[in-house]
Amino acid sequence: EAGVTQFPSHSVIEKGQTVTLRCDPISGHDNLYWYRRVMGKEIKFLLHFVKESKQDESGMPNNRFLAERTGGTYSTLKVQPAELEDSGVYFCASSQVGPTEYYYGYTFGSGTRLTVV
C-alpha cells in the first residue's frame, strides 16, 4: 500500500509570502495529524482531523496557519503570511480509527522542510 505522501519535500519562501503544504494520507485512514519540528526542538502536535472535521486544533500556533481536509481525503496546511519562526519540518501522519487512538498505530510521511528567509 502507498504510504503517507507529503509535498513539496522542500520549500524556500520569503517572509510575508504564502505557502501551502499538502498531505495525502493512506487510503481509508480517517485520522490525519499535522506535526511540526522547529530546528533543535521537539516535534510538536498541530492538529488532528477525523475525516473532514477538526477534532483537535489546540497545537496550531496562531491564525496565520489554516488547515483543511477536503472531503476527508488529502489535507493542506497553509501559512499566510509566513514568518521566519515558521521554518521547520512539517510532518503529516495518518491512522485508522480504532477502539483506542493508537490501536492501529500512526504512519508518518517524510515531511516538508520549510525555510522562510
Next chain:
Amino acid sequence: AQSVTQLGSHVSVSEGALVLLRCNYSSSVPPYLFWYVQYPNQGLQLLLKYTTGATLVKGINGFEAEFKKSETSFHLTKPSAHMSDAAEYFCAVTTRRSALIFGKGTTLSVSS
C-alpha cells in the same frame, strides 16, 4: 498533561557495542509509550510501542524497550550496534485520546 525527557541529545557508540537511549516520561494517567526512528531524508518510522501487557517490548531491527512504571522510564536498548543504526531516535508518550507528545530526540552515531 504528559511530557517526555530524552537524556542526551547525542550518543556515540562503537559498532558491536550496546546501545542505550534513555527516555523518562511524565503522565497522570496510564501512558502509551513509543519509540520512533528517523533516518536521513526519511519520515518517522515506528520502532516499538508499549500500550498494555508485557513491560518488555521488542521492536524492529533488534531494538527493545522496557516500561518501568516505578522509574517512569522507557529506555531503548540494542545489544550490538550496527552502522545502519545511525539515525535520530524519538521517544513519545500519549494516553487513550490525546496527541503524541515527543521528546527532543537523540542522535545516535555509530563508529567502526
